[in-house]
Amino acid sequence: xxxxQGGCYLPGVGMATRKFxxxxxxxxxxxxxxxxxxETRDRVTAVCERLRSGALAAALIEKRPRSASWExxxxxxxxxYLLRFEEAALSGREWFDHRDNQxxxxxxxxxxxxxxxxxxxxxxxxxxxxxxxxxxxxPPGHHAERSKALGFCFLNNAVIAARHWQRAxxxxxxxxxxxxxxxxxxxxxxxxxxxxxxxxxxxEHPTFSFPGTGYAEETGAGAGIGATxxxxxxxxxxxxxxxxxxxxxxxxxxxxFRPEAIVVAAGFDGHLLDDMSGLGYSTDLFRxxxxxxxxxAADLTGGRSxxxxxxxxxxxSLCDGVEQYLSGLLGADEGRQQPT
Amino acid sequence: xxxxxxxxxxxxxxxxxxxxxxxxxFISGKNFRHFPVTDAASRLVGIVSDRDLRSVFPSTAxxxxxxxDQLARLGQVRxxxxxxxxxxxxxxxATLDDALLLFDRHSVGALPVLDPDGRLVGIITVRDxxxxxxxxxxxxxxxxxxxxxxxxxxxxxxSRIAGALEGGGFACTRIVRADGDRGTIYARVQxxxxxxxxxxxxxxxxxxxxxxxxxxxxxx
Numbered sequence: 001x002x003x004x005q006g007g008c009y010l011p012g013v014g015m016a017t018r019k020f021x022x023x024x025x026x027x028x029x030x031x032x033x034x035x036x037x038x039e040t041r042d043r044v045t046a047v048c049e050r051l052r053s054g055a056l057a058a059a060l061i062e063k064r065p066r067s068a069s070w071e072x073x074x075x076x077x078x079x080x081y082l083l084r085f086e087e088a089a090l091s092g093r094e095w096f097d098h099r100d101n102q103x104x105x106x107x108x109x110x111x112x113x114x115x116x117x118x119x120x121x122x123x124x125x126x127x128x129x130x131x132x133x134x135x136x137x138x139p140p141g142h143h144a145e146r147s148k149a150l151g152f153c154f155l156n157n158a159v160i161a162a163r164h165w166q167r168a169x170x171x172x173x174x175x176x177x178x179x180x181x182x183x184x185x186x187x188x189x190x191x192x193x194x195x196x197x198x199x200x201x202x203x204e205h206p207t208f209s210f211p212g213t214g215y216a217e218e219t220g221a222g223a224g225i226g227a228t229x230x231x232x233x234x235x236x237x238x239x240x241x242x243x244x245x246x247x248x249x250x251x252x253x254x255x256x257f258r259p260e261a262i263v264v265a266a267g268f269d270g271h272l273l274d275d276m277s278g279l280g281y282s283t284d285l286f287r288x289x290x291x292x293x294x295x296x297a298a299d300l301t302g303g304r305s306x307x308x309x310x311x312x313x314x315x316x317s318l319c320d321g322v323e324q325y326l327s328g329l330l331g332a333d334e335g336r337q338q339p340t
Numbered sequence: 341x342x343x344x345x346x347x348x349x350x351x352x353x354x355x356x357x358x359x360x361x362x363x364x365x366f367i368s369g370k371n372f373r374h375f376p377v378t379d380a381a382s383r384l385v386g387i388v389s390d391r392d393l394r395s396v397f398p399s400t401a402x403x404x405x406x407x408x409d410q411l412a413r414l415g416q417v418r419x420x421x422x423x424x425x426x427x428x429x430x431x432x433x434a435t436l437d438d439a440l441l442l443f444d445r446h447s448v449g450a451l452p453v454l455d456p457d458g459r460l461v462g463i464i465t466v467r468d469x470x471x472x473x474x475x476x477x478x479x480x481x482x483x484x485x486x487x488x489x490x491x492x493x494x495x496x497x498x499s500r501i502a503g504a505l506e507g508g509g510f511a512c513t514r515i516v517r518a519d520g521d522r523g524t525i526y527a528r529v530q531x532x533x534x535x536x537x538x539x540x541x542x543x544x545x546x547x548x549x550x551x552x553x554x555x556x557x558x559x560x
Contacts, residue, residue: 038535098483099509100532143482143532150483151532182532185482210485210532212478276534313535 018330021124021133022060023117024048028138030106037102038313039152047136050319056326061130068115075163076156081147097149111139111154118161121306126169131303140310142184142265157308158265159190165261172196175259179289180267180310181277183214193224198257200250204277205232229253235278239285246292254296262297262305268312268321276313286321290328343434346472347453347462353378356385356420363419374450377423382459384452386423396422429454432461439469478513484530488549491523501527508540
């Protein structure tokens with residue numbers, strides 16, 4: 001595990017030749033929230049501006065997503081649910097399934113673009129454009145259940161991306177690594193009986209934190225027993241607890257699973273300054289997460305990984321976290337060659 | 341909150357005159373651990389657990405002929421000679437709390453539930469009670485967060501918390517005042533928008549205990 005521990009990495013140094021696909025679409029900004037709702041359009045705007053003007057600007061290959069096809073949506077959601085969501089948005093409803101989930105007329109189309117980002121990026125990765133992709137999407141997805149919107153999420157972007165990778169490109173064994181501060185109930189439930197998808201979630205303990213799922217004893221069901229790894233952290237947990245879990249539990253599980261592709265549900269709300277969780281992560285921890293993903297990709301998947309934005313509501317720490325995560329993702333090889 | 345909604349109604353019953361071999365055959369393949377013993381009028385006369393039965397049956401490690409002799413003798417032994425009696429029971433209108441307190445006080449795994457005439461109407465196990473409280477408190481169900489408010493002894497604190505949450509449009513499934521736990525009131529709210537919950541409580545003059553002590557809800 002030395003490889004996950006080492007490396008002080010300076011963004012922009014030594015990775016001029018490494019590029020990554022940045023997937024975003026300004027039409028997702030039309031998904032409205034109001035009244036102090038944490039999931040704002042400013043999140044996406046701020047992250048994109050930071051990446052375009054910051055140390056990683058030279059590494060970007062900017063692409064726009066296609067809307068998710070009906071077929072890819074059905075891999076994660078029931079038809080009745082999709083129709084109900086579309087109707088709610090177009091009919092002028094202000095929320096869907098729960099008051100948390102504010103919507104407007106453009107929300108369905110925005111969600112289709114968010115859900116289509118993963119499959120679009122996967123196709124570009126497989127076509128050889130670049131092995132890494134980061135999708136700055138909203139609305140987020142990992143709380144969305146098969147037939148229920150939850151926690152600001154409508155369509156489960158990570159589930160749709162992982163299924164597309166399996167079905168369109170034959171990458172059967174997929175790792176979904178979720179480091180959002182909140183458990184990704186929708187991802188877990190989609191894959192809990194599937195031994196070909198390893199779902200790993202590191203999150204604040206469900207006794208305290210939304211959505212109240214993701215206890216350590218939830219390890220999968222049926223044929224999928226053992227392919228779900230939930231690691232709840234105590235409120236107030238800092239980098240040390242997360243790194244201990246990363247090195248001691250997650251890394252061995254991922255390497256034993258031997259994925260052919262990696263989907264990351266990347267939430268940055270575990271940061272100390274983000275009041276949507278009680279975790280106390282530093283910005284640097286997100287670089288460590290990126291570095292871990294990069295090493296798994298280098299060793300196990302031919303370099304392929306796809307990252308989808310989930311939570312992260314404090315704009316400053318969100319932008320810093322994304323930048324550091326991508327620095328780790330792009331810089332792991334250099335860090336391995338030049339440990340510090 | 342009543343045991344009647346969580347118990348197994350009309351459970352499998354034994355008759356007192358059944359031999360232990362008959363009982364073994366009767367319960368074989370059935371996934372229950374506790375068997376009430378009732379008379380012809382369905383009145384409870386005792387209860388037998390699978391553990392009681394295992395303790396009287398000969399070990400499989402015994403010599404085969406010895407084991408066969410012992411088994412043959414069990415064909416002559418009535419189940420009412422090994423059952424527990426009087427059984428600890430609950431009335432049909434008992435609450436889950438009644439069951440919880442009895443389980444806490446006695447080393448039993450199941451409680452027969454009786455009607456006013458002493459006839460058996462159901463049986464409730466420790467597992468049933470755990471499941472009932474799990475559902476009651478929404479443990480493991482997706483969609484909620486826990487809010488902590490310091491209990492400084494102010495009057496009407498619980499009602500003020502409830503009012504602030506309801507006034508803010510947040511569904512609250514339970515409020516627990518934990519005596520002895522450093523004076524904390526816990527509220528389970530059905531929302532992800534914790535930021536807005538903190539705001540609503542602050543507007544009502546209530547401070548929340550943010551779980552990360554170094555982070556103020558005002559920061560984000």
